[in-house]
Amino acid sequence: MTKEHFKENLEKALDGLIEFTQEMVINKLPHQYKFIIKINCSYDGNELENDEEIFPHDKIDAASSINPASELTVLDYLWRNGKVPQWINVQVSRCDDNFSYITLECCGRYSAFLNHKDGPFRASGPSIPYRYFDPVNEKLLHKIDLNEINKD
Template sequence: MTKEDFKISLKKALDGLIDFTQEMVTNKLPHVYKFIIKTNCSYDGNELEDDEEIYPDDKINESSSINPATELTVIDYLWRNDKVPQWINVQISSCDSNFSYITLECCGRFSALLNHKDGPFRGLGPNIPYRYIDQDSGELLVKVDLNKINKS
């Protein structure tokens, strides 16, 4: 995967993410965003295969000095030696009046040989507690405040 392909893949993952999440939350989500990068979110104790690499010393999480990151920082940081994390979960985790903050939970294994034709990104909805979801239908009972549910 080229660096440009990675950038395009990120943009595709972000297309519609804010609108999709907006349907479930009471917050007004800005269409301008910053990123929270979380590395090594996978179990990587199994033997490496093919071209895989790991970076076990990466300790990037919410409180890292790299966060919140710009799109350019995300691309520069996660694209290494022509390789990217094998999967990256993409989810809006909070917002303020200026930005929607998108968490990127990244696999610890980097590879150029991805199993996903559209790249490593997987868009997810917000983390909504079960009490807000009808257990029979799976329907959302009420929109939630994104900033409050992620602090509880």
């Protein structure tokens, strides 16, 4: 996978994410992004296959100077030797007046050969606490305040 292809996949994952999430939250979500990178979010104890590679000592915690990251930092950090995490969950986690903060929850296994036509990215809506969702009718009861439910 080329770095340009990886960038295109990231942009494709972000395309519509704000609009989709906006339907479920009360916050005004800016179209400017900052990213929170979470790495090694998978179990990687099984044997590596094909070209897979792991970076077990690679750590980013809440106090890391890399977070929040720019798109360029995301691309530079996650594209390694032509390999990228096998999957990356993408979700708007919070916002302020200037930025929507996008969490990138990354697999610890890196590969150049992905089985997904759209790359490693899987976009999803915000985490919905049980009190906001009616499971019988499968609908949102009321919009969520991202900054309230995602307090650290």
